[in-house]
Amino acid sequence: MDVLKEFFRNGRLLTLALGHFMVDSYVGLLPVMFPLLIHRFDLNLRTVGLVTLAYTGMGAVSQPVFGLVADRWGTRFTGLALAWTAISFAAAGFAPSFPILVGIALLSGIGSGTFHPLGAVTVRSLLPPRGLNMAMSLYVTAGTLGLAAGPLIGVAVFGLAGIKGTALMLLPGVLIAAYLVLAMRSRAYAVPRGPRRRVAAAGALPLIPLAATVGVMASRSWTTVALQAFTPTWYQHLGYQPWFYGPLATTIILASAMGAVGTGALADRYGRRAVIVGTMVMSVPAVWLFAAFPGVQGFLWAVLVGSLAASTAPLMLVLAQELLSARAGLASGLIMGLGFVTGAIGVPVTGAIADRFGIQAALFSQVLVVLITIPVALLLPSEPFLARLREREAAPVERKVELAHAGGGGS
Structure with a gap:
């Protein structure tokens, strides 16, 4: 219980958890976009799956690289990584062609690949080892909940604005990112x-x-x-x-x-x-x-x-x-x-x-x-x-x- 109280009283940890929720909710949004993309660009199921592959694949392969960045220069760029992801994902709904959409998905995946290791290292630096397992579990759980909520969010935003509903995901991501940039500007959180x-x-x-x-x-x-x-x-x-x-x-x-x-x-x-x-x-x-x-x-x-x-x-x-x-x-x-x-x-x-x-x-x-x-x-x-x-x-x-x-x- 002490760890729970400490976690929820720590503004940086809560904001990191919200950021993790947002980043992973974008992954959950992708399948809901598929019918809209198929109609807009006349795609089949195999081809439209390239969007998910581009986003998750780039996020996966880039994470070790940005983990090394965190080890060398600290994690003050965590907020910028979230902002990059939010802005690039918002742009996806305005892509004029499918190849450009895949390129945007790759760019957005880089933001995701940057946020994950930097966020995890920051969580480790903000709490003592005593409750680190619990704190990291709460942080990871926020991302899992974002993944689960993504389809529900997608139904709402795409129901309101169609494929351009991706723009509605910009504001929460940028607001959370702005707080992280301000909160972490004075400390590198480096090993x-x-x-x-x-x-x-x-x-x-x-x-x-x-x-x-x-x-x-x-x-x-x-x-x-x-x-x-x-x-x-x-x-x-x-x-x-x-x-x-x-x-x-x-x-x-x-x-x-x-x-x-x-x-x-x-x-x-x-x-x-x-x-x-x-x-x-x-x-x-x-x-x-x-x-x-x-x-x-x-x-x-x-x-x-x-x-x-x-x-x-x-x-x-x-x-x-x-x-x-x-x-x-x-x-x-x-x-x-x-x-x-x-x-x-x-x-x-x-x-x-x-x-x-x-x-x-x-x-x-x-x-x-x-x-x-x-x-x-x-x-x-x-x-x-x-x-x-x-x-x-x-x-x-x-x-x-x-x-x-x-x-x-x-x-």
């Missing part, structure tokens, strides 16, 4: 250069825990995105109507948002590795039930899948930041960018399985993905290991080298 130089001198990176963190994040993203992507088509084949399977897919997103807050609180109490491994073990039956028993009960399985399989992304983000504490921006960019990329790659793989064996079999295959990942999750760094890593940060270079040769495990 101190001293520790970065000492880590570089020691030449020691916790490769096994870091690889495990990346692997678990990739697995979690694949499962979550695959279930969200194929649930509507599966239920349509089963004879259900959009009013049923639309809310069902949204339930997974909303449950992941609520679950993220819960797992953040549990991680502050019991440690991140314990919570991540525990939720992975419990998500095995959750995913199996979702695939095995479709129907009205699917809403219950969707809540379980969302709150278990999709809720630990903030914990993975904080783990990566601690493992690469001198490169927290790069760590943030890698982890969050990886989430987009893994989902983009995993969905076609799952789709290929669905084409050959059926959608239900493809969803069952995600149970195997989770099972394979559980042993990998056991290699995640424990709290004592992270404590030793923090001690290494403060130790002389010679001592760091000694610890590097002696350490490297995840226990």
Whole structure:
């Protein structure tokens, strides 16, 4: 509760969360734009999907780059990144041709790719480690809620103004961005250069825990995105109507948002590795039930899948930041960018399985993905290991080298 009070009393944190909501709501708006774009530019479904690919793809691949920018120059540009995203997205509705629209989507994706790592590093700098898991979960949850609210916002703005309704998204984005620019103009929120130089001198990176963190994040993203992507088509084949399977897919997103807050609180109490491994073990039956028993009960399985399989992304983000504490921006960019990329790659793989064996079999295959990942999750760094890593940060270079040769495990 103390962390919640501290979060909601901190104007910068609240504004960052609102900014995250806005940036991710643009992603949720894109599918609602598709019918308008198809009519305006005479497109097919495959071609119109290039808009989403341009936006999310550019956002994903650019995040590590802008994470390095945050490590070097600080995060004072967070507000400008949000303003760039808002302005470029607003311009999308006025594109005179489809190629120009794709170009605008690429530019807007750069803004998204800049905001995410800079925002995550800023959250880390504004709160002490004591409640960081909970704070990061709240920040990530704001983005998830924005993604879920995007389609609803899209129905409203495009209903009012047609495709040019993108302009209505300009004002809230620019207002939030302006506050961030003013609030952060006097502080760089940069990682101190001293520790970065000492880590570089020691030449020691916790490769096994870091690889495990990346692997678990990739697995979690694949499962979550695959279930969200194929649930509507599966239920349509089963004879259900959009009013049923639309809310069902949204339930997974909303449950992941609520679950993220819960797992953040549990991680502050019991440690991140314990919570991540525990939720992975419990998500095995959750995913199996979702695939095995479709129907009205699917809403219950969707809540379980969302709150278990999709809720630990903030914990993975904080783990990566601690493992690469001198490169927290790069760590943030890698982890969050990886989430987009893994989902983009995993969905076609799952789709290929669905084409050959059926959608239900493809969803069952995600149970195997989770099972394979559980042993990998056991290699995640424990709290004592992270404590030793923090001690290494403060130790002389010679001592760091000694610890590097002696350490490297995840226990």
